[in-house]
Amino acid sequence: MSGGRPGARPGPGRPEPAGAPAEARETSGATTGLVLAFVRQELGEDAVQEVLRRAQVPHTAEELTQPSTWTSYETRIRLFTAATELLGDPNVMFRMGAESLRTGMAPALVVLVRAMGSPRQVFQRLPKAVANFSTTSTMTVQEVGPTSATLRYELHDGYAHSRLDCDYARGLITMIPTIFGLAPARVVHEECESSGYEACVYHLSWDRRSRRPWGRRRSVSADPELTALREQVRSLQSAATDLVDGGDLETVLARIVERAAAAVLAPAYLLAVSAPGGGAPLVHSAGLPAAEVPGLTARLLAGEDLGPGAVTVDVASARRTHGRLAALHRPGDGGLGDERAMLAAYAGHAAAALDLVLALEDSRSEARRAGALLDLAHRLALAADADEVCAVVADALPRIVGCGSSGVMLWEPASAALRTTACVGLRPEAEIVLRTTTLRAEDVPELFGMLSDREPRVLDTDRSSGPLRTLLGSLDLHSAVAVPLLAGTTFLGVVTASWTAGELGDGPDRDVLARLRGVGDQASTALQKARLLETVRHQATHDALTGLPNRVLFRERLAAALAAVPDGGAVGVLFCDLDRFKAVNDTLGHAAGDELLRQVSARLRAAVRPGDTVGRLSGDEFAVLLPRLGTPADAGSVVARVAEAFGDPFRLDGTPVDVGTSTGVAVHSGRVSDVAAVAEQLLRDADAAMYRHKHRDRPPTPSPRPAS
Template identity: 80%
Template sequence: MSGHRRGTPTPDRPGDGDTAHEEARETSGATTGLVLAFVAQHAGEAAVQEVLARAGVPFTADELSRASTWTSYDTRIRLFTAAAEVLGDPGVMFRVGAESLRTGMNPSVVVLVRAMGSPRQVFARLPRAVANFSTTSTMEVLEAGATSATIRYRLHEGYVHSRLDCDYARGLISMVPTVFGLAPAHVVHEECESDGHEACVYHLSWDRRSRRPWRRRSEAAADAELAALRSQVRALQSAATDLVDGEDLDTVLSRIVERAAAAVLAPAYLLAVSSPLGGAPLVHSSGLPPAEVPALTARLLAGEDLGPGAVVVDVASARRTHGRLAALHRPGEGGLGDERTMLAAYAGHAAAALDLVMALEASRAETRRAGALLELAHGLSQAVDVPAICQAVAGALPGIVGCGSSGVLLWDPAGAVLQTAACAGLGAEQEGVLRAARLHAEDVPELFGMLSDREPRVITASGGSAPMRELLTALGLGDVVALPLLAGSRFLGVVTASWAAGETADALDRDVLARLRGVGDQASTALQKARLLETVRHQATHDALTGLPNRVLFRERLVAALAATPESGHVGVLFCDLDRFKAVNDTLGHAAGDELLRQVSARLRAAVRPGDTIGRLSGDEFAVLVPRLAGTRAADAVVARVAAAFDQPFRLEGTPVGVGTSTGVAVHSGRSADPSADAERLLRDADAAMYRHKQREHPPTSAPRGD
């Protein structure tokens, strides 16, 4: 008779490498594995595949043979039914249970049963251990004696009873005395749920002594225990190899949880170990609702009592304690005996494997860190300006320091403000918040402190100043290490390493600060060089007296403007020459002449549009680049504004001095076929137009050109 479950199954992940199946956790792999092992021994692997095909279960034979794989009651009954059909034996499930000691019962169960000393002790504790195999039934011992017992076995509400399940339970119960070298128990079963009774009742009896000679009985019991111990050793050795073969730490931790089921049968497991890189503990679980895991993890690591159904051990080697492992039963349920010793033995192997894996992880982390440092060095060597340097530093920091995100903030001494130049590891919205932030020294005590003592600061979302708490909350960060960037005693800015809330734990150690200082030193040196290079470039392309672009830079911008001009566009160049400049130098001196040039440059800046360029080409000659002109006549308006800049006299050494200008204009229309040649032509044409204007306003007899 096939059974089924009413209701919605819960999702389960059987183990590492398995496909996730939507299955209720109602039947342990210790049961399904026994069925498939029996079929394989009596009919071969082809029969196993036939059983799986007939049952239509969404699992492989390997998955169903793992103690960590839990399936639904419906899957269990379909497997039982298919096995009976393939083997052609309606009563085969009794044999599966009765012969389980020989066909592959979990070795840890055999060892625990044998350690209890007698069948009577086993049957007395059996009801507590039923949930390790099935969560759909309840067992009660109604009467127990030295050689007899009465057991009541009832299926929970919502499930349809199967006689195959009953046969399997009878077989398992009859097998218990054989673990002690005795004959199987005799089971009388007159009340069955399949016949309409409220529960299945089993009357058991067994011989206190074997009918065989004493020596043979002792040898049989010893053989069963020895075989189980050997199987356990092989399982532990296999587990150690399997763990070390893990590709990464996450895989290894998942396998530890999976393999724990082979050591101790339980409905659920929880593992929490410290991260080799610091931060929050690494947690893996099986059989637990995700919502319950965080609270249970906190209690596990705090050493709190998880209840009478929990078996908890330290995952510790001779070198270090990694964390804790728990096999979890429901209250009132548990194991057959000293499961803690079994789990501790396994945890010791797991810890030794973790020693190796974490050493490998640390080595890999150092390799990644070295790679990140090389990338940073390469990036800084290729960076040509301050923004590129800041981005290279911010991008490299997470790999070097081990933080989740990073940033470089530069100090503006004129505005006494710190603002972001580059960041990495943040989402687009977070990056927008950080780049929009302006940190003023008078508002942020942490910044004021760094300006005063030049020392780094560890800032937390809970313990920082109000502005920093607000910023970190908006960014979703819990902790930030801020290190000043210094050029000698000069404060350049701050480099930051940051972690999301709950990520850091022990990560903010000396190593983190040392690595951050190393990056900060490189960043400071690169920023100094970049700013020095910017100064050299500026000096090479700008007039030292007025700060305006010189002829070289003016021509570069003119060429670029011509190259970008569309077919319908216009570019204009104004060439300006001061009137009476020589007279100022002759009468008031060259210092006054220099002051005049500075005041002229300031007025010209105010007269043109933001996108226009003013250049000092030589002596008293200035030029104005006007891209994006509306038309050739539009240049006249620019000329008028330039001329108006000279309407008011200039004040030199307390004396008002009237100075005029002669201005020439040249306009290029349409796309430029040769921007460089057109730039030279425009400059010549504007210069010629300026000379013609000067000739008209000041004939040669009045003053030579340049006066």
Template identity: 65%
Template sequence: MSGPAVSEARETSGATTGLLLSYVRQQGGDDAVAEVLRRAGVPFTAAELELPSHWTSYDTRIKLFAAATEVLGDPQTMFRVGREALGLGLTPALVLLVRAMGSPRQVYRQLPRAVAKFTTTSTMRVVESGATHATLSYRLHEGYPHSRLDCEYAQGLIGMVPTLFGLPPAQLLHSECESDGHSVCTYHLTWERRRRFGGRRRTDEDVPELLALRDQLRILQSAAADLVASEDVETVLQRIIEKAAEAVLAPGWVLAVADPAGGPALVRSAGLPQHQVDALAATLLAGADPGPNVVAVDVASARRVHGRLATVYRPGDSGLVHERQMLAAYAGYAAAALDLLMALESSRQEADRAGTLLTLAHELAGATEAVDVCAVVAEALPRVVGCDSAAVMLWDPAEGCLRTAAHVDPVEENQQLMYGTPLRAEDVPELVGMLTDREPRFLRPESSSPVLRQLLTALQLTDVVAVPVVAGRTFLGVATASWPAGRAPEVLAGDVLHRLRGVGDQAATALQRARLLETVRHQATHDALTGLPNRVLFLERLGEALATTPADQHVGVLFCDLDRFKGVNDSLGHAAGDELLRQVSARLRAAIRPGDTVGRLSGDEFAVLLPVLTRPEDADRVVARVLGCFDEPFRLEGAGVAVGTSVGVAVQGGGSGSADALLRASDADMYRHKRRTPFHPRLASSPRDPDGGHES
């Protein structure tokens, strides 16, 4: 397992370190390679150093040269590495490019440009050249200590050029060396004239080119297979850079392509500072000329142009002749891979959306609460629509505002902001318009009303699609899909809107069903006349209180029975009796503490749940307030009617007892209270009883 990636100056091509390790392996096997790496003490594996795309520093290069010379015990090691480069696996693309120049003379004339493919720390110049001779100067840049080993490697590599054309190596005279104090290294070369014979059969002269073509074909096939096998954009882009570096050696690379998902352009680079990458990527995507030290080709297929791929050299350097064609071949494979990836990604998205819609339908079928419906819809929207964030907001007709019921956003602060910001119709004209025409809205900060503009800016959203959630003619709320800067698809009014509306329609049906179920549940657990919890719900809450209250605290129940309620019904009618019950429930709710529960058990029987009592006697204060509810007469049929109540109290320690037993205990206590303090209801203005008494 390799360690973390090590970053150092990109000054030596992997072609150089690859040739060195190939020679060491040939001479001493894998053990010798391992020993070279150990002695050099470099932070790279052999596999990394043999990659053409892997550049290292000048210092690493010299350490490896010295270690190889020591391990093999041959002072001519570096000269031999250069001289035998062709047999060691010199990059096939470079062999083909050199062969395309036609003769050693043309190669030596182009050699200064080729040097940039191996190192960025030296400059070569052609002093003079002829048909069978040339004089070259080679100078190490300021700040780098000259190494005779590096010079010997250069001599071997330079002298090897004629062998690419089936000729013997060049004869080389090294008259001046920087290691000896000269300003440059000077090389005088002579070689045999290339002979041409018409109509001859292929000979050994053609072997280098044939081998290079075969290797190049293998690399192209490998690149195609590797790219096509990639399953995500990140992997494809990385492999495009890696594979292209095998075709064209260069110190710097930039790849800029359109994002298949519709977001900002995707840019990958190697060997360049970020500011240079940003500027060059913008130039490439604009289709402008990137400059003389850049070789750029389109990453294009028959279907579309994805972007551009470029090799970058030092100012003053440039690529070799025919290099653009070699690079274009790789760019073609890259475009085909991106085409396939986009097709696969589109298929995956559609399959994912179909699966999401099925899951959405299933989950909505099981969602019985409006808040659950909203949560399911908000979670599904990013996968169905392809948005970055989504929300479902419910309309509150009583308050005239939208409130966020569910919100999905990778930024937690944004969720808090959405839940805490109701949108009132009086402040948001877009909401008024939607309430009127039930049509979707496409929102951007710059064109929105002040309240929406402030909200979108705080959420860092630049594009929002909002659709009304409507059931029949009833406006239930709004579903939204949102994107930050540069993330929204180019067209929002097409497929995006269609998908969002589809999910909104499902949400409307589910919300309508949830509200119906909520009504049914409420009717099953609440008294239809007063709206108070009925006996079933009261006992359920009492059971929960007993189970959750700590043992050192208490739960209390007050059982209230109206005194002579039948008399009111008989004298004023059942409508007045119903009104009395409604007024009693209102007074009781006003008298209890926050967290207490009032329930109507049956007829004129009410109960109050006191879930948290520090001491049993704390219930007495609530009893006093309940009794106080009946101090003032009730207004019934235009007359004041004085009605009393008998109250029973039962208190139980938390964590024990049953709800039924505690309720029965309070009922029993109520009857004891009623026997002690009988009460007769009085009509305050009854002419039959001057004292206001009226027996029914």
């Protein structure tokens, strides 16, 4: 355990000041809280702030009052010094210790001390409890009797002894008999480390019975034990309210650890509770090195003994057991009495608070899921195509299902395979792996089975087929659920929710499967709609016979190419009109003419460059968009390939038919200011060039001679 080692981590809820070194956990908040309470009662709240300013303490008064806030020995001495200077009393630290019962000693500590029965029993066990307040010194009992004791108090090596610290310790020792209604103990202190001795030695004596005339007749309200019990009840009630007010679960768990110190003083605490959705337990600790937390957590949840200095209890309510809480002491140290009962009482309040917080969290989760479902429906209604539908679904799944990552894979009937269209939640390298992976039905038994029965599949790295185990491992995933996307009986693909090891616990429950099915149904409907829209859009912008872009789409692409042409670049348009097309229709029939147009479109697509667009503008008139020409002369090579495409005869109903073509080309160079005007001009120029080519062998029409 970290104890008082310099550099130990601070307690929860207390951030480190920017640029400040880590505060060593050497002084309990029970001590710093008593200092501030005494100053507040003597001089008021402004004096407390002045003490903090003079001591240059990087903490607020509220933080220093929390028992879970541990500070360094140096901070403790600076606070002692500042309080002594401000109050102007060299004996104030002794008074502070002696009057601690009045100024705010922890109620749980008073109850434990009183339960021991006598000052003698307390002094016998006091050395083991010293580490609950300070880890920089060691106390030993040299002798103890019914009304006397001798204690030795030695500061550890590496620390400079302070007379103020000694005065405070003496005051605390004299106070112990007053908890039992006796007069303060008398202390003889002749050996002090500040005077050069190896240790401070305190010779104590106290009365067996109170010498005060009112000792036996003191009022019930003045009894220290009853006062402490009342304060403890109020503290527990306040703790329950404070926990519930924490809001989110993480904040509540951190507060449970903070407030545990009010029940049992210890150098370190550990809390482990079950995660609401399953998976790895939620762990919060204070005063423990990070490297020790996982091992101690496993032992705590397994019910193993954490050592003689550990106080462990269940955090359980009437409804459920949430986990376990431990207050941890260093080996050889411990408490004064039955701290387990104190901690168990607090843990019961914490469990009740967790019941309420988890119920609220479930309610909030359902509200978030409902909102996510509404948002999904809205976004799917606006999705323009299948890719967008898949992206919207994959993005919404983690919020609706509670998975760590998700995806949508669409079915390709031609190759009998699934390919990833969208995914979220994976690291970039894993996403690349998933998007480049093809799952074929012949290789993946789970996919083959889904095609047969149309039922979801639960996958994991332990029981799935080899290809899926390999894929899950490469994605750093442990388990996944795949739900089929169906349009009637047509298989469209799958939607997946996935988790890393420890995220899901024992596997997906019925709620997860139900929510995933619901999202799958919405996705299937949206995919059907998107594909229908894609079909309608395709029909509106493509030629039904050849599948080529029609005049509308060709003009759109021409305008886009002109808008994007860079300086020094050029855009060209090639017009192509078939020769003797009417003769084919007249002699072989319109079916043969249609087949000729389909074969022409295939040859033109094969002749042009990648990125060029071939369109059918009307009848036997085709056009080619050349969007990336380095110079106007580059269009000539495309014109030559188009002419070559008509070199071989076409076969129509088994008959070879020679069909020629007339072509014309127009090119625009440089940036375009008026896209619409330039596009229209290019189309007219290409059409005119094609017309000239078609009538190249005809004699010119004679011009009428002017009248004489």
